[in-house]
Amino acid sequence: MNFFKKIFLTIVTLSIITSLSIAFTGCPTPVTEEPTATEEPEVPVVEEKKYEGVELKIMVHAGSSGERPIYEFAEEFYDKTGAKISIETVAWENIMPKLMASIEAGERGYDIYYTNPEFSYTHWPSLLPLNPYIEKYNYDTSDWFEAAIKYGEGIGDDPNIRYTIPASMVVAPIFYNTELIPDYPTTWEGYEKVLAENTNPPEEYGLAVAGVPVQTVRQFYARFWSLGNPLLTPDWKPLINNENGVKALEMLKKTVDNFTPPGVLGWDNPDAAAAFARGLCATYEGWTGNVLTFLEDPAQNKIGDNWAVTMYPEGGTGNMTDNSFAIFKTTKNPDAAFEFIAEFTNKENSKRWAIEYALETPIRSIYDDPEVQAAQPWFKGYKEALDVAKPAFWRVPQWIELFIPTGEIVSKYLSGEITDPQAALDQLAATWEEAIKKAPPDFEYSE
Amino acid sequence: MLTGYRKWSIIFLLPSGLFLIFAYVYPMVYSFIMSFFSYSMLIPGAKPVFIGIDNYLKIFSNPSFLNSLRITFIFSIVAIFFEFIIGLFLALAMSANLRITGVFRVFMFIPLMIAPVVAGVLWRNLFHSSYGVINFFISFLDIPPQIWLGSAQQALPAVIVVEIWQQLPVFTFILAAGIASIPTELNKAALVDGCGRMRIFWNITLPLLKPAVIVAFLLRIIDTLRMFDIVYTMTQGGPGTSTKFLSLHIYEKGLKFFDIGTAAAQSWFFLIIVLLIEIYFIRLVLRRGTAR
Numbered sequence: 001m002n003f004f005k006k007i008f009l010t011i012v013t014l015s016i017i018t019s020l021s022i023a024f025t026g027c028p029t030p031v032t033e034e035p036t037a038t039e040e041p042e043v044p045v046v047e048e049k050k051y052e053g054v055e056l057k058i059m060v061h062a063g064s065s066g067e068r069p070i071y072e073f074a075e076e077f078y079d080k081t082g083a084k085i086s087i088e089t090v091a092w093e094n095i096m097p098k099l100m101a102s103i104e105a106g107e108r109g110y111d112i113y114y115t116n117p118e119f120s121y122t123h124w125p126s127l128l129p130l131n132p133y134i135e136k137y138n139y140d141t142s143d144w145f146e147a148a149i150k151y152g153e154g155i156g157d158d159p160n161i162r163y164t165i166p167a168s169m170v171v172a173p174i175f176y177n178t179e180l181i182p183d184y185p186t187t188w189e190g191y192e193k194v195l196a197e198n199t200n201p202p203e204e205y206g207l208a209v210a211g212v213p214v215q216t217v218r219q220f221y222a223r224f225w226s227l228g229n230p231l232l233t234p235d236w237k238p239l240i241n242n243e244n245g246v247k248a249l250e251m252l253k254k255t256v257d258n259f260t261p262p263g264v265l266g267w268d269n270p271d272a273a274a275a276f277a278r279g280l281c282a283t284y285e286g287w288t289g290n291v292l293t294f295l296e297d298p299a300q301n302k303i304g305d306n307w308a309v310t311m312y313p314e315g316g317t318g319n320m321t322d323n324s325f326a327i328f329k330t331t332k333n334p335d336a337a338f339e340f341i342a343e344f345t346n347k348e349n350s351k352r353w354a355i356e357y358a359l360e361t362p363i364r365s366i367y368d369d370p371e372v373q374a375a376q377p378w379f380k381g382y383k384e385a386l387d388v389a390k391p392a393f394w395r396v397p398q399w400i401e402l403f404i405p406t407g408e409i410v411s412k413y414l415s416g417e418i419t420d421p422q423a424a425l426d427q428l429a430a431t432w433e434e435a436i437k438k439a440p441p442d443f444e445y446s447e
Numbered sequence: 448m449l450t451g452y453r454k455w456s457i458i459f460l461l462p463s464g465l466f467l468i469f470a471y472v473y474p475m476v477y478s479f480i481m482s483f484f485s486y487s488m489l490i491p492g493a494k495p496v497f498i499g500i501d502n503y504l505k506i507f508s509n510p511s512f513l514n515s516l517r518i519t520f521i522f523s524i525v526a527i528f529f530e531f532i533i534g535l536f537l538a539l540a541m542s543a544n545l546r547i548t549g550v551f552r553v554f555m556f557i558p559l560m561i562a563p564v565v566a567g568v569l570w571r572n573l574f575h576s577s578y579g580v581i582n583f584f585i586s587f588l589d590i591p592p593q594i595w596l597g598s599a600q601q602a603l604p605a606v607i608v609v610e611i612w613q614q615l616p617v618f619t620f621i622l623a624a625g626i627a628s629i630p631t632e633l634n635k636a637a638l639v640d641g642c643g644r645m646r647i648f649w650n651i652t653l654p655l656l657k658p659a660v661i662v663a664f665l666l667r668i669i670d671t672l673r674m675f676d677i678v679y680t681m682t683q684g685g686p687g688t689s690t691k692f693l694s695l696h697i698y699e700k701g702l703k704f705f706d707i708g709t710a711a712a713q714s715w716f717f718l719i720i721v722l723l724i725e726i727y728f729i730r731l732v733l734r735r736g737t738a739r
Binding site: 093096097100122123124125156202211212213214261262263264265266267268271275280397398400401404408411412413414415416417418438439 | 487488489490491492493574575576577592594595596597598599602682683684685686687688689691699702703704705706
């Protein structure tokens, strides 16, 4: 007992002595020499920066094509305005919990986030409506792709409010090896023929895809949408389990079983992108960011410049998304936040990011710019893919409950866990119905 | 009236007690309360709605949850079985006091020191169907390349292999400590009485090792049932749902879909199952203690 008592009394005594000494002497302050009357101090003329002392916390979707330009621009913005930008990159899987935590944290949370606009379907009540700032700063949206305009509005309960500003348009096109496939087919029949011609295991395969559950969604949608159906009826009844759904699922399974390297169902995006860049596969269905990283790396790129980008056959498209900025209502510096976004996404900088970082800008005319085309020849095919792009579950707050089970059930069928495509899609339709029932939308489903 | 000793004990315990209340007790009580509510945080403006035990009843008709429960138990049983067999063998080898034992112990510790996420990424590459080293090695045995994590049949065994690789030292060291605590006189007396090595193992070593085995099982069951990091990095639960353990399922419900009520009920249901198993093992230990 005495031992504990001694320790406790020692801690208390030391605390009292420290507190008293601080109270009487004050906190140590840096000693500054007062300029004497005879000496004229040389005061450098420092122009007060507009946002000196302001700090903006940004959450950035890790691995997105905007990540590197945002880091670069953050420094420029600091030099120009004095606003310090703290960036936190977060993997897609962790974005939802991070945003939830940020909302709970209020002012201590993020000021801005940069990720897919789907997250705004859920979090819009915590976001700042950007329309007043678009007007105030005369921000130009007139040259955006139609999809960027249409699908960025109507979130929440007011169809005229916009909560996000896109910096890149994201759709998964098809990358193909031009040496092996000089003329890319425009039909699914032709596509399969080309894949078959380029499949010669174990050295050559027709197609590289990421097959982990969540990545199979767009491959399935691309086939389903090319057959002409929307995912749901206007009153939110699933159409996914109709005959076109079955056909699309069977098409995908046939492709994966016959033309991809063994084991792709365990592959994530970098695995598939590497297989294409290293010449193992003649084509690649996937996001651009992953494959460009490999194609830009001479150690990884074994196909040189012999590659191009095109859209899916027969008007098919994977689910479109984008990477957008949004500002939290709780930010103390909405103007600084908007200026950061507006400058990052203006035409001049968008062109710069497109040339330097292949950032897929929402500004349509940039894709026709000769300088951009020279730097990113694949933008031509990507623009075509963007013209037919559409999102899934636009405006639905429980979108993630519809999205993740889709990948899971498609993967179940591809892996043989479910052998009947109709049963798989019926299961998917039931999952969708249950998720939609949680908060039935008060607007019609449209694509 | 508190005596001096009790008073000081309480003062010293208070900070950690308060920490426990805020960090453990409060969240647990809160999640238990939420398990009786329907509450989806994804829906703007949604408020918790009391639904009684509906979330618990739904568990039994939720094929996805039951499938994850089944996979988790298969994983746990198979992994622990092999860890026990191999761990016992290694513990016996270590008890032989060979010169190499010291080096062997150090090497045994290495997997245990690697973060599970790192181990998951490492083994994901080793198991890679195209450039994985494991396919390279099995080719020397004339076994054709396997697709491992890309196969619904092979992904779970692959995750079990990684679990055994990483957690084997736990079993080995606990059993080795148990073997070291067995009085050598018993073995010597048995040898004098003409017992063979196998007889000594079955009739002396193994029965006296029982408390250590129970403790090892107790710890490993808790660990394997809540397995998350390795499987998340290796397979993300796929292909399909072939490696979607219960921890992944509940994580998805709670922290991706923010279906808080369902996730809380499923967590509590799972906790009760784990507790029942653990109580069984703890009672075995206690019974053993009182028998002595």
